[in-house]
Amino acid sequence: NAGVMQNPRHLVRRRGQEARLRCSPMKGHSHVYWYRQLPEEGLKFMVYLQKENIIDESGMPKERFSAEFPKEGPSILRIQQVVRGDSAAYFCASSPPTSASTDTQYFGPGTRLTVL
Amino acid sequence: GENVEQHPSTLSVQEGDSAVIKCTYSDSASNYFPWYKQELGKGPQLIIDIRSNVGEKKDQRIAVTLNKTAKHFSLHITETQPEDSAVYFCAATDSWGKLQFGAGTQVVVTP
Numbered sequence: 579n580a581g582v583m584q585n586p587r588h589l590v591r592r593r594g595q596e597a598r599l600r601c602s603p604m605k606g607h608s609h610v611y612w613y614r615q616l617p618e619e620g621l622k623f624m625v626y627l628q629k630e631n632i633i634d635e636s637g638m639p640k641e642r643f644s645a646e647f648p649k650e651g652p653s654i655l656r657i658q659q660v661v662r663g664d665s666a667a668y669f670c671a672s673s674p675p676t677s678a679s680t681d682t683q684y685f686g687p688g689t690r691l692t693v694l
Numbered sequence: 695g696e697n698v699e700q701h702p703s704t705l706s707v708q709e710g711d712s713a714v715i716k717c718t719y720s721d722s723a724s725n726y727f728p729w730y731k732q733e734l735g736k737g738p739q740l741i742i743d744i745r746s747n748v749g750e751k752k753d754q755r756i757a758v759t760l761n762k763t764a765k766h767f768s769l770h771i772t773e774t775q776p777e778d779s780a781v782y783f784c785a786a787t788d789s790w791g792k793l794q795f796g797a798g799t800q801v802v803v804t805p
Contacts, residue, residue, distance in 0.1 A: 582737075611793075620700075620783060620795040621738065634792060669737055682728065682791060685737040 580605065582637050582672050582686035583652075590692045599655040599689045603672030610653045611683060612645060615667040627653060628675075660693045667691075696721040696788035700796025707803055712773040715799045717784035720765065724786040727760060727767050728793070732781045741782075742769070774803045 583602040591597050603610050608629055613621040623637040627647035638645065642660075647653040657664055670689045673681035695805040698718040707713050719727075730738035744751045744758045744767065751758050755774075760767040767786075771778055784796040 584737075613795075620797045621793075623792050623794070626792065637792075682740060682743060684740065685730070687737045 582607075582667075582670055582684055584670050584686035584689050586689060587687060588690050590694060592694050593661055594659050597657040597660050597664070597691055597693075599657075599668050599670075599691070601653040601655070601670030601686060603670075604684055606674060607672035607684075608675040609673040609681065611671045611672050611673075612653075612655050613669045613671065615669060615688075617666075619678070621669060624655075627630070657673075657691075660691075660694050665691055665693045695726060696786055696792075696794040698784060698786050698794045698796045700784050700799060702799060703797065704800045705802070706726065707774050707801070709774060709776060709803055709805050711774055711799055713769075713774055713778070713803075715769045715782055715784065716766060717796050717803075718764075718766040718788075719786040719794075721786070721788050722762075722765065722793070724788065726787045727752060727758070729756075729758060729769050730783045730785065732798075734780075741773050771801075774801075776803050776805055779803045 585600050610627045612624040615621045625638050625645045626634040642658045644656045667688045668691050670686045671683035673683045699715045728743035731741045732738045742756050742758050744760050755772045757770040779802050781798045781800050783798050785793040
């Protein structure tokens with residue numbers, strides 16, 4: 579029973595390039611959440627998606643960041659024109675297709691993005 | 695929105711002693727409170743959670759207590775072992791169901 583999978587685990591980009599982070603939820607889960615963790619800080623909510631729908635993107639920066647969760651395939655967090663301040667660990671979590679407010683979220687291993 | 699505060703930021707305990715981490719939250723509508731353990735270079739791992747209809751939950755050496763009136767909840771680890779060394783995060787759901795995390799507690803268990 580595979581857990582939440584994320585790839586790549588480490589990603590290095592130069593300023594101005596694009597970063598694409600992928601997340602495959604646990605089997606049977608249809609809710610995906612993305613969080614960002616800066617060094618020695620807690621996790622900050624970015625976006626909550628269900629299949630083909632963005633439910634809540636209140637934590638996403640207004641520019642350069644986008645997320646999708648297509649009908650087929652993994653969820654993608656896309657960062658365009660990366661800047662040094664985007665360097666962080668990005669975690670994906672998934673939960674089962676029931677009421678959202680009290681669902682347990684299971685986290686993936688994260689993608690560590692370094693912007694040179 | 696929800697605001698979660700966590701204390702202490704670091705905690706050093708002797709092996710075999712107990713460790714207690716406390717969190718407070720601001721949104722009285724919050725009804726789900728998980729605790730996660732994060733080891734270096736890894737993702738957060740759920741270790742225990744509690745819902746608002748109970749005041750205490752225990753799983754072997756780990757227990758969580760919830761005081762909804764005072765809006766605080768605590769993690770208790772008894773008989774600590776070196777493998778308990780990690781960063782622990784509390785979290786609470788806000789009115790929209792999103793998890794808001796505390797800043798984390800670095801726990802160091804010394805042999």
